[in-house]
Amino acid sequence: MEPRGTKRRTEKLEITEPRNKLAYSTSSLPTEPALYSGPFPFYRRPSELGCFSLDAQRQYHGDARALRYYSPPPTNGPGPEFDLRDGYPDRYLPRDEEVREGLDHLLRWLLEHRGQLEGGPGWLAGAIVTWRGHLTKLLTTPYERQEGWQLAASRFQGTLYLSEVETPAARAQRLARPPLLRELMYMGYKFEQYMCADKPGGSPDPSGEVNTNVAFCSVLRGRLGNHPLLFSGEVDCTDPQAPSTQPPTCYVELKTSKEMYSPGQWRSFYRHKLLKWWAQSFLPGVPKVVAGFRNPEGFVCSLKTFPTMEMFEHVRNDRDGWNPSVCMNFCAAFLSFAQSTVVQDDSRLVHLFSWEPGGPVTVSVHRDAPYAFLPMWYVEAMTQDLPSVPKTPSPTE
Ligand code: GDP
Numbered sequence: 001m002e003p004r005g006t007k008r009r010t011e012k013l014e015i016t017e018p019r020n021k022l023a024y025s026t027s028s029l030p031t032e033p034a035l036y037s038g039p040f041p042f043y044r045r046p047s048e049l050g051c052f053s054l055d056a057q058r059q060y061h062g063d064a065r066a067l068r069y070y071s072p073p074p075t076n077g078p079g080p081e082f083d084l085r086d087g088y089p090d091r092y093l094p095r096d097e098e099v100r101e102g103l104d105h106l107l108r109w110l111l112e113h114r115g116q117l118e119g120g121p122g123w124l125a126g127a128i129v130t131w132r133g134h135l136t137k138l139l140t141t142p143y144e145r146q147e148g149w150q151l152a153a154s155r156f157q158g159t160l161y162l163s164e165v166e167t168p169a170a171r172a173q174r175l176a177r178p179p180l181l182r183e184l185m186y187m188g189y190k191f192e193q194y195m196c197a198d199k200p201g202g203s204p205d206p207s208g209e210v211n212t213n214v215a216f217c218s219v220l221r222g223r224l225g226n227h228p229l230l231f232s233g234e235v236d237c238t239d240p241q242a243p244s245t246q247p248p249t250c251y252v253e254l255k256t257s258k259e260m261y262s263p264g265q266w267r268s269f270y271r272h273k274l275l276k277w278w279a280q281s282f283l284p285g286v287p288k289v290v291a292g293f294r295n296p297e298g299f300v301c302s303l304k305t306f307p308t309m310e311m312f313e314h315v316r317n318d319r320d321g322w323n324p325s326v327c328m329n330f331c332a333a334f335l336s337f338a339q340s341t342v343v344q345d346d347s348r349l350v351h352l353f354s355w356e357p358g359g360p361v362t363v364s365v366h367r368d369a370p371y372a373f374l375p376m377w378y379v380e381a382m383t384q385d386l387p388s389v390p391k392t393p394s395p396t397e
């Protein structure tokens with residue numbers, strides 16, 4: 001919010017230290033909201049290209065087996081009384097966060113479907129490939145005051161791949177995560193278990209384990225400005241009763257938040273939390289977020305649906321609110337910045353984009369470990385000719 005430099009790109013010479021840094025970086029990208037408040041940019045309605053699932057052992061499957069079905073409690077009966085702490089920690093199987101997956105699962109999907117991509121020949125060569133969660137961080141950057149980020153970028157066969165790198169600060173925070181925060185994370189997943197069934201029309205079964213290895217991911221095609229996008233995001237569930245059963249419009253995002261008692265608490269919720277919820281769901285075109293509000297005892301006793309396209313209304317007239325145009329214009333500017341910075345086509349070359357609140361996005365250049373993230377199996381397979389018959393099983397299966 002506090003404009004520092006008003007030039008859109010400030011020239012800046014970086015001081016070089018690490019040995020594996022290859023070149024001076026010559027430019028940076030400012031992030032002040034005021035610089036991005038133009039009209040809302042073009043954003044193509046995202047379409048689902050496919051999906052994949054990760055099972056309880058975090059193994060990839062090229063199908064929707066992990067998709068769950070929205071099954072809220074009946075609206076006429078008694079309200080919910082979901083005990084979000086039930087099963088903690090004995091029925092909690094958390095994913096191993098030390099495993100750095102990078103873009104691997106998405107790359108596997110892409111490798112297996114590269115011959116069937118719509119958009120015409122060469123579409124992929126002009127696209128940006130990344131996780132939805134990375135784009136979410138870009139969208140909220142102009143308003144973020146706490147957590148920085150690092151995005152590694154490599155160009156390979158024309159395509160620009162973006163993969164997040166955990167910052168040293170984020171790693172330190174994760175390793176020192178307070179027990180209460182660990183339990184709070186569990187509670188978010190537990191809420192999903194209370195709200196989802198394994199089969200359409202089925203009932204939730206909260207007696208089982210909460211295994212956060214399991215994930216259903218939608219793979220989407222979109223476009224922001226002149227940037228074709230191929231990205232994937234984890235989807236909580238699909239609503240069998242949705243007006244349209246066509247993904248992504250049938251998808252529902254589930255969230256928990258503290259029960260609020262004062263107008264000031266709601267205002268702060270709209271300014272901070274709703275921005276993150278909006279950015280995450282707007283990108284893939286998920287039309288609604290269903291929130292469970294938990295009381296101090298950890299019980300969800302009320303639910304509220306927030307249509308994604310109505311979230312901005314809560315801050316439209318708030319001087320300290322957020323603006324979707326700023327988010328999307330900044331993201332578009334970052335993607336242009338990245339496209340023009342990463343010129344060399346080389347899977348082992350990484351441009352590392354770094355950002356800390358209060359500063360601009362800066363760039364450093366690296367080769368190979370530890371920053372290179374495109375796996376050899378992907379690079380080698382992509383370097384082979386396309387299979388002549390579509391849908392030939394890949395040799396890794
Ligand atoms: P989100 O929007 O931040 O939830 O992330 P995405 O939907 O883009 O998820 C991309 C991939 O990262 C999926 O395979 C998720 O299961 C995984 N993922 C999501 N959040 C986390 C996280 O906090 N840590 C790790 N290691 N993986 C995550």
Ligand code: MG
Pocket residue numbers: 236253254255
């Ligand atoms: Mg969720």
